Amino acid sequence: MTAIGLINRDIVSYSNQCIAIKQYGELLLDTKTRPKNGVRKRAVLFVTLLLFWVMLNGTLAVDSFIVGIVVSLAITILFCSGLSFFTEFRATPQAFIAGILYYIYFFKELIKANFRLAVIVLSPLMPIKPGIVKVRTRLKSRMGRLMLANSITLTPGTLTMEIDGEWLYVHCVTVESTDIDEATAQIVAGFESYLEVMYG
Amino acid sequence: MESLLDITGGVLLVAGAVFLLLGGLGLWRMPDLFNRIQAGAKTTTLGTILILAGAAFLHPEWGFKLLLIGIFLLFTNPLSSQVLARAAHRRNIETSPQTSVDMLADAFSQKATSENDLSEKAGSDKDAEEKS
Amino acid sequence: MITIAMVTGFILILMGLYGALTNPNILRMIVSFTIANTGVNIVLVAVGYIQGRTAPILDEAVPVAEAAARIIDPTPQALVLTAIVIGLGVTTLMLTYAYKLYEMKGTLNIAKFSELKW
Amino acid sequence: MIKRALVLLFLFALGTLFVELLLNYTPDTELNQTGRYYAEHSAQDIGTANITTAIIVTYRGLDTLGEVTVLFLTAAIVGVLLGRGNHKGKSLQRKLPPSGELLTTGSYLLVPLILLLGAYVFINGHLTPGGGFQGGAIIASAILLMLLTDPLRHFSHSLIAAVESISGLFFIGIGVLGIFYAGGFLDNRLLPLGELGALFSAGVIPIIYSFIGLKVGAEFSSMLVNLSETEDT
Amino acid sequence: MVESLIAVAAALTGIAFLFALLRFIKGPSTFDRVIAFDVLTVISITFIVLSALIEERGIYLDVALVYALLSFLGVIAIARYLEGRF
Amino acid sequence: MIEIMPALTLLFAAAMIGAAFVAIRVKQISIAILAAGLVSLLASVMFLFFAAPDVAMTEAAIGSGLTTFLFFFVLGRVRGDKHD
Numbered sequence: 001m002t003a004i005g006l007i008n009r010d011i012v013s014y015s016n017q018c019i020a021i022k023q024y025g026e027l028l029l030d031t032k033t034r035p036k037n038g039v040r041k042r043a044v045l046f047v048t049l050l051l052f053w054v055m056l057n058g059t060l061a062v063d064s065f066i067v068g069i070v071v072s073l074a075i076t077i078l079f080c081s082g083l084s085f086f087t088e089f090r091a092t093p094q095a096f097i098a099g100i101l102y103y104i105y106f107f108k109e110l111i112k113a114n115f116r117l118a119v120i121v122l123s124p125l126m127p128i129k130p131g132i133v134k135v136r137t138r139l140k141s142r143m144g145r146l147m148l149a150n151s152i153t154l155t156p157g158t159l160t161m162e163i164d165g166e167w168l169y170v171h172c173v174t175v176e177s178t179d180i181d182e183a184t185a186q187i188v189a190g191f192e193s194y195l196e197v198m199y200g
Numbered sequence: 201m202e203s204l205l206d207i208t209g210g211v212l213l214v215a216g217a218v219f220l221l222l223g224g225l226g227l228w229r230m231p232d233l234f235n236r237i238q239a240g241a242k243t244t245t246l247g248t249i250l251i252l253a254g255a256a257f258l259h260p261e262w263g264f265k266l267l268l269i270g271i272f273l274l275f276t277n278p279l280s281s282q283v284l285a286r287a288a289h290r291r292n293i294e295t296s297p298q299t300s301v302d303m304l305a306d307a308f309s310q311k312a313t314s315e316n317d318l319s320e321k322a323g324s325d326k327d328a329e330e331k332s
Numbered sequence: 333m334i335t336i337a338m339v340t341g342f343i344l345i346l347m348g349l350y351g352a353l354t355n356p357n358i359l360r361m362i363v364s365f366t367i368a369n370t371g372v373n374i375v376l377v378a379v380g381y382i383q384g385r386t387a388p389i390l391d392e393a394v395p396v397a398e399a400a401a402r403i404i405d406p407t408p409q410a411l412v413l414t415a416i417v418i419g420l421g422v423t424t425l426m427l428t429y430a431y432k433l434y435e436m437k438g439t440l441n442i443a444k445f446s447e448l449k450w
Numbered sequence: 451m452i453k454r455a456l457v458l459l460f461l462f463a464l465g466t467l468f469v470e471l472l473l474n475y476t477p478d479t480e481l482n483q484t485g486r487y488y489a490e491h492s493a494q495d496i497g498t499a500n501i502t503t504a505i506i507v508t509y510r511g512l513d514t515l516g517e518v519t520v521l522f523l524t525a526a527i528v529g530v531l532l533g534r535g536n537h538k539g540k541s542l543q544r545k546l547p548p549s550g551e552l553l554t555t556g557s558y559l560l561v562p563l564i565l566l567l568g569a570y571v572f573i574n575g576h577l578t579p580g581g582g583f584q585g586g587a588i589i590a591s592a593i594l595l596m597l598l599t600d601p602l603r604h605f606s607h608s609l610i611a612a613v614e615s616i617s618g619l620f621f622i623g624i625g626v627l628g629i630f631y632a633g634g635f636l637d638n639r640l641l642p643l644g645e646l647g648a649l650f651s652a653g654v655i656p657i658i659y660s661f662i663g664l665k666v667g668a669e670f671s672s673m674l675v676n677l678s679e680t681e682d683t
Numbered sequence: 684m685v686e687s688l689i690a691v692a693a694a695l696t697g698i699a700f701l702f703a704l705l706r707f708i709k710g711p712s713t714f715d716r717v718i719a720f721d722v723l724t725v726i727s728i729t730f731i732v733l734s735a736l737i738e739e740r741g742i743y744l745d746v747a748l749v750y751a752l753l754s755f756l757g758v759i760a761i762a763r764y765l766e767g768r769f
Numbered sequence: 770m771i772e773i774m775p776a777l778t779l780l781f782a783a784a785m786i787g788a789a790f791v792a793i794r795v796k797q798i799s800i801a802i803l804a805a806g807l808v809s810l811l812a813s814v815m816f817l818f819f820a821a822p823d824v825a826m827t828e829a830a831i832g833s834g835l836t837t838f839l840f841f842f843v844l845g846r847v848r849g850d851k852h853d
């Protein structure tokens with residue numbers, strides 16, 4: 001019974017589907033309003049997804065690799081404006097070195113800031129002076145800005161609340177200076193110098 | 201007899217748990233919402249990552265999956281904190297009296313004239329719910 | 333451990349039913365219903381558990397030869413899995429009805445729907 | 451007040467029943483007959499590492515068919531009730547500013563990953579926990595993240611319906627092929643069973659589960675999209 | 684030795700869980716409860732990893748993957764609702 | 770020494786009952802929905818403790834995002850309802 005219902009529906013929807021595929025050149029999304037990725041970005045997305053697939057399966061066996069290629073290709077075609085970690089990544093040796101240094105710096109900052117926050121939490125008086133300061137960033141690429149905001153957020157003590165053009169609004173547990181340039185040097189400059197080499 | 205790898209993994213587990221405990225304590229003790237986000241959501245991220253690293257030391261064959269969990273956490277956790285903090289700021293959550301500056305509010309009050317109608321619509325209906 | 337889970341499940345069922353039967357607001361009734369649903373699932377999973385055994389998935393940790401002695405009963409799990417997915421469908425349906433009711437009457441208070449009085 | 455007293459009385463009766471059940475309950479220490487059969491035979495007969503999958507897709511395949519039908523009906527009822535098409539043009543006129551830059555970029559980053567995880571979950575359903583229903587729910591979650599980022603995003607209804615009906619058709623088609631070329635409806639031995647633990651093993655179970663995953667994902671997505679295109683009353 | 688370290692870690696994490704739960708139950712405003720919800724889900728991932736270690740089943744980590752990738756959706760949903768942007 | 774798993778189960782049981790209590794008693798509907806979501810997320814971990822990873826994954830995938838979103842969606846649509 002279900003089968004018949006499904007077949008009926010299928011026949012009805014088949015004509016619709018042909019129209020749909022013509023109408024929406026990109027299958028799932030309405031892309032009239034948002035930027036389409038070029039071939040290079042799609043290739044990058046495809047490779048990243050394939051890498052994740054291999055990591056998920058934990059094996060390089062041929063069968064799972066073939067299935068991974070099919071799945072990644074399907075997602076790349078369907079979700080054409082997707083980003084990946086390496087979109088807009090400059091594939092130069094300096095960028096790779098900067099990437100490694102960035103992660104080392106990031107984890108160092110993460111642990112340092114965690115200890116600082118631990119001292120605040122454990123001290124009975126809670127020596128905090130919260131406030132929202134405004135800092136400036138020079139980064140232009142979407143991934144670079146996302147990574148910068150995420151890095152600032154993940155370091156305890158600072159929390160990105162809004163990005164508006166070149167301005168970042170950052171909530172700090174202890175505000176050290178309200179001057180824009182000084183706050184920029186304290187909060188942003190460390191991450192930015194690496195991210196600028198990586199993403200531009 | 202345990203190997204050095206196992207001991208390292210165990211110690212990392214306990215260190216991660218200590219950070220989680222500090223996060224919970226911070227969530228309980230901090231005076232206002234934004235500081236709670238800082239203490240709660242951030243410290244727990246480091247704690248969880250340390251615990252994942254400890255598990256990777258104890259079972260190296262799980263390494264890839266643990267790495268993936270860590271990567272996903274590193275991207276989802278700040279996203280939710282940011283969206284939450286933004287929403288809270290839009291709704292004018294009261295901050296603790298120690299708060300010194302709020303440059304975002306200044307920026308918004310300048311822009312507010314253009315967005316006024318929307319925030320009015322969203323705010324008025326729910327304030328009753330919020331305060332009850 | 334089984335007892336803990338069963339007690340929790342029963343308490344959740346009772347709390348969910350209490351909320352569903354005493355609240356006047358339809359949306360809150362649906363929320364309570366989902367809680368009761370979760371309670372039922374917990375009870376069912378706890379019934380299938382056997383102390384000291386592991387999940388019914390065969391890999392290096394559980395070879396095929398030892399399977400019957402080391403795994404728990406997989407049947408309740410299959411049933412609960414079905415129940416959870418259907419539960420989401422039912423919740424969606426209830427929410428859709430709630431939305432339509434609100435569209436009709438402009439309220440979600442069950443006392444205002446006097447056609448439903450019994 | 452009398453209603454509340456009645457409710458409390460009913461709950462008290464139910465609670466007594468539960469306590470009675472709990473006191474007389476003795477946990478099993480061994481698998482019962484069915485469970486033992488599944489544990490001992492599914493590896494050779496079905497070839498799945500995940501015994502729950504074997505039960506859902508093969509031993510109780512008809513139940514799964516019924517479940518998929520129930521979900522299909524639910525999605526259809528939601529679609530009919532909310533009457534899409536009546537206000538197709540109007541729903542786009544809601545005035546909502548886009549979400550912040552961070553959420554937008556983050557969702558572009560995460561949506562492909564969520565889709566990939568969903569595909570992994572339903573393709574590996576016979577080896578690791580998970581399967582079609584979980585994978586479908588994860589795929590619908592990716593759609594949900596897109597909707598949360600941009601509530602005005604337009605999705606192609608006909609594409610969702612096409613995915614749903616085509617995958618449902620193939621699911622049933624494979625089941626019917628099993629009657630002719632293997633032991634019965636939804637028998638998985640259409641293809642060789644392969645080696646336990648490999649990706650291409652357990653006959654047609656990975657294929658069936660992929661179709662179930664696509665179908666469930668499309669059904670949940672259509673529910674979400676239908677609801678999100680309703681108007682603000 | 685390792686088992687006892689795992690037990691210590693579980694106990695400390697349990698205390699953190701209790702703190703977050705108290706914040707969830709008490710939480711003066713809605714947003715406090717939401718952040719407690721977020722912390723509780725992150726701590727739950729830890730519990731999943733710990734239970735995988737105790738039972739020595741690597742396949743439990745798949746659940747942690749799904750949890751890590753999807754549990755933030757609930758937080759984003761409520762944040763967007765409170766922002767008034769549906 | 771106490772066994773770890775029963776202690777963790779007890780912790781999660783207490784947390785679930787607490788969250789369910791919040792869901793039933795609290796005044797704001799939004800918090801009730803959030804608490805119901807928390808109950809289902811905690812139930813997912815509890816299913817894992819009871820050696821049911823399939824069920825745990827289903828509950829985690831469905832209970833966290835989809836159910837919560839659907840509730841909030843309808844709640845946002847019926848926002849003008851004053852007869853709470």
